[in-house]
Amino acid sequence: MRQSHLFTKTKKESPSDEVSLNAELLIKAGFINKEMAGVYSYLPLGLRVIKKIENIIREEMNAIGGQEMKTSIFQNKETWEKSGRWSDDVVDNWFKTKLKNGGEVGLSFTNEEAHANILKQYINSYKDLPVYPYDFKDIFRNETRSKSGILRGREFYWKALYSFSKDEEEHNVFYEKAKLAYKNIFQRAGIGHLTYLTFASGGTFSKFSHEFQTLTGAGEDTIYIDENKGIAINQEVYNDEVMESLELKKEELVEKRGIEVGNIFSLGTKFSEPFDLKYKNQNGEEKLVIMGSYGIGLGRLMGTIVEVLSDDKGIIWPETVSPFKVHLLVLGNDEKILEEANNLYENLLLKDVEVLFDDRVDVSAGEKFADSDLIGIPYRIVISKRSLADGGYEIKKRIEDKGVIVKGEDLLDIIVSWGIKI
């Protein structure tokens, strides 16, 4: 994409109404726009990051048998009354609205009911199980206090997968697969080294659950990590019994702050009972389906990446989620140089390299560099009078201070050798 066509611009000043690092950088660099507390719009650059994250998650979910669908944002009162979660006395963060004809609808704040209600129509026999439907959707929660930029919003985009299994054993097999898939996701998203599988409370559904906690001071949870084993315990279940069951020793645990980037837990028959979600086994007996829940907030994941991967100049995107792979800068207004930059841009496009081309004229070199650092694309290529005099183009990684000059014809090879997928 040509940067001269990109409608967003970077800002020099940090927003006065944001303290959190993720919001500050994402707003300054033009990835998101704040609409109100806890509500953000995703601009072209930000949406590209979300799509990258979405694709990673999609691949990992499909790999363990997930089937993507799209459930409606609108939630039916009757469906939720079955599970007892319609009442505001039970769930206090519903967004609800009246229908013209007198009825009421709610906006999804979670998805168990929606999935269970749909699957009830299709699950009759043991032959129909197991199944793993999931969706990406916008979720709405009337938080009393949203905070920390895009880490806790009133509206957020998430992936929710629900597992429907015949029995505990089958459920457990999938649960372990999901754990690994989640590990892969955070690894691929560039924060695997900071993310710990964390033993946590199961809330109202089950005794325990597993969270994926990424270490950052911006986190909301206190966790106790065992760095060697790579696992952690959430403060809420930090007790002798849990430590013993996990074979963890108190002396080896370190207290840290973490942000929950993913959460998986067993639902048992919590929802299959009220929805009468049963199947007939081989003996013709009716059995309740065993469910599990697996969620990831994409915006929160994006915000977490920014929280942990940046420097004083801006964001440092991992290649896998960066809006573009390469940031191509042309300096000066020399016709020949502009033409050469244009040719390179076209060639990169032909090779399917995702490139943001800073083709803006009348923008100083310093400003282009500053913008490039702020936006945080992992590879930067500069074409200028100087680079051509030195024999070609300068290519530099965002995380490094010095670039190298390469000949034009070698550029693609270099990019490949540096691990850019094209």
Place this chain on the structure above:
RNA sequence: CGGGGUGUGGUGUAACGGCUAACAUUCCUGUUUUGGGAACAGGCGACUCCGGGUUCGAAUCCCGGCACCCCGACCA
């Protein structure tokens, strides 16, 4: 929901109760410039969050509301 803080051009800030609300940035015009947020000149842009009140006079003081940020509570 409890506590604390802040609301001024698009953005970031300034202004003792007293001149036409100032500066920077963004944006527009022009000239010059192009390897780390360039220089000069000119210009556009504000019912100072909203509603009341005090005062000769309010961005400034008082009351109420709203919004935003932070701490806590809450967080399927």
